[in-house]
Amino acid sequence: MDPVAPDTSPYDAFLLVSFGGPEQPDDVVPFLENVTRGRGIPKERLVEVGEHYFSFGGRSPINDQNRDLIAVLRLELASHGIDLPIYWGNRNWDPYLTDTLAQMREDGVERAVSLFTSAYTSYSGCRQYRENLYDASTAIGEGAPRLDRVRHYFNHPGFVAPFVDGAVAALEQLGRDGHDSDAARLVFVTHSIPDAMNAASGRHVVEGAEVGGEAYVREHRDVADVIASQVAERTGVERPYELVYCSRSGPPQVPWLEPDVNDHLESVAASGVGAVVLLPIGFVSDHMEVIYDLDTEAKATAERLGLGFARVPTPGVDARFVAAIRELVVERAALARDEAPDQPAVGALPPGWNVCPVGCCANLREPGRPALLGSDR
Ligand SMILES: CC1=C(CCC(=O)O)c2cc3nc(cc4[nH]c(cc5[nH]c(cc1n2)c(C)c5CCC(=O)O)c(CCC(=O)O)c4C)C(CCC(=O)O)=C3C
Ligand SMILES: [Fe+2]
Structure with missing residues (x-):
């Protein structure tokens, strides 16, 4: 336990934003339809990818991995005296972001810090989630929680x-x-x-x-x-x-x-x-x-x-990755308070941005589609 709990104001919640995956064989086709709607993926490719899921019993491991991450993150935050409820919403499968944001509003959440389960900068790993959050937030309307995000963490x-x-x-x-x-x-x-x-x-x-x-x-x-x-x-x-x-x-x-x-x-x-x-x-x-x-x-x-x-295993629920998420939350909160926290990064590139600049990672199919968490508007 830290002698003094780190300050995570102005946030009152943490939101894990992920891809989602099927949980049983009947979910596979509707899941693939969600993922590929309007994205010009050939039918043969979908059949092939469907087979990958069916060969693992029609269940993706990704949702359970997110459940595990949330469980360890809850312990990590609590053991550092950080009292932030954790929410989880997906782009492509239940729990969908719209339902999660609705629940957050119902619980009285006003301003949450989010993290995407994607470490790098790209349309698929960043702006597309930002568009999903805009859509979910707009669907909720009045009283939707205000959202920020932690920086891209590839070099954390x-x-x-x-x-x-x-x-x-x-x-x-x-x-x-x-x-x-x-x-x-x-x-x-x-x-x-x-x-x-x-x-x-x-x-x-x-x-x-x-x-x-x-x-x-x-x-x-x-x-x-x-x-x-x-x-x-x-x-x-x-x-x-x-x-x-x-x-x-x-x-x-x-x-x-x-x-x-x-x-x-x-x-x-x-x-x-x-x-x-x-x-x-x-x-x-x-x-x-x-x-x-x-x-x-x-x-x-x-x-x-x-x-x-x-x-080699992915970071998953490795203690250092879970601690990194806690540190990123504390860091982002300090930035939101206009402080200048330490932003640890390895390699030659600087720490990534917390607020995407105007037009970043353009949507090449639907240019100008609105997105949250950026300086676009
Ligand atoms: C950069 C990137 C990441 C890494 C960053 C991140 O993690 O976000 C990622 C992750 C994932 N991709 C996933 C699954 C799929 N991705 C697809 C399709 C696509 N991915 C793309 C990019 C990425 N995808 C792109 C450009 C497409 C083409 C369609 C489009 O332009 O959007 C398709 C459709 C079939 C196909 O076309 O292969 C599926 C089923 C799952 C879930 C796995 C599970 O269930 O365990 C995860 C975590
Ligand atoms: Fe993908």
């Missing part, structure tokens, strides 16, 4: 540290399994997005001109650099590493970020490397993209190629 030390420990442990495991762990490759993996979405990521308007862009890839590269150098320090071996992508979707003629993790494993194996460690740095918990696209598909590719394979 508490997000990065679990990956470093996980990679060191994975290398040791490969060694015990008879692989040459000094020669193993580090393969950093994140969700692919359309090239155009990456180009718009972090791009925003300053005095009428657009500046920035490609923040999604830049942030991932920065995190990969930091983790690779910390792993090198811990193990005394510098290993080559690469940032690659999984879960590509959309029509084939639309370019998405490459290389795909499976293609990368092919070229790694062809170059004579014997083992890989996959670090899913794009993901906060071991949800479907991780357990299917990496643990099932990429692992099968590695086996076919005769590559030793180890996958």
Whole structure:
């Protein structure tokens, strides 16, 4: 227990904002319809992704992972004397954001600080949630709680540290399994997005001109650099590493970020490397993209190629990540009070913004769609 409880005013609640996932086989199709409505995803891709869910009993792990995170976060806040009720709302599945905001209003919440289960800057991981919050807030109307958010946390030390420990442990495991762990490759993996979405990521308007862009890839590269150098320090071996992508979707003629993790494993194996460690740095918990696209598909590719394979856990409910969330809340509250708190960040990039600048991560399909938590209006 801290001798003095940190000040979290002006907030009276915490809101976890997430993606949502199906809980039973009958949920899978309606969930996929929610996710892809108006997004031009080919039918064949949906059938394929539906099969990923059905192969895990029609249930995504993501909702239970959020329930677990909330349970440990509740203990974390309480043990530091922070008295903030925790709410949870999703974009694509129950509990939906609109219902959650309605409940918050009913409970008398006036101003909440939110966190998205997405660590990086992109339309999918940021502005789209901001649009969802605008829509939910507008649906509630009068008395909807005022909302803020914590900064993007990709470079918070508490997000990065679990990956470093996980990679060191994975290398040791490969060694015990008879692989040459000094020669193993580090393969950093994140969700692919359309090239155009990456180009718009972090791009925003300053005095009428657009500046920035490609923040999604830049942030991932920065995190990969930091983790690779910390792993090198811990193990005394510098290993080559690469940032690659999984879960590509959309029509084939639309370019998405490459290389795909499976293609990368092919070229790694062809170059004579014997083992890989996959670090899913794009993901906060071991949800479907991780357990299917990496643990099932990429692992099968590695086996076919005769590559030793180890996958590092995501931060999930790691104590350092949970502490980071508490610190981010305290930090954001201080910023809301116009104080200048310490904003810890590792790597070459500065701490991310707490209020998105004008036009940031443009919605390329529906330009100008309103969003909360930014300086747009
Ligand atoms: C950047 C990014 C993240 C990481 C940041 C974050 O975490 O937010 C993420 C996370 C997730 N994506 C998820 C699931 C899906 N994503 C899809 C489709 C898409 N994702 C995209 C991007 C991202 N997605 C994009 C550009 C599309 C194309 C359609 C569109 O432009 O919106 C589809 C439709 C089928 C398909 O097209 O693959 C599904 C089912 C789940 C839930 C997993 C579970 O159930 O355990 C999670 C956490
Ligand atoms: Fe996705």
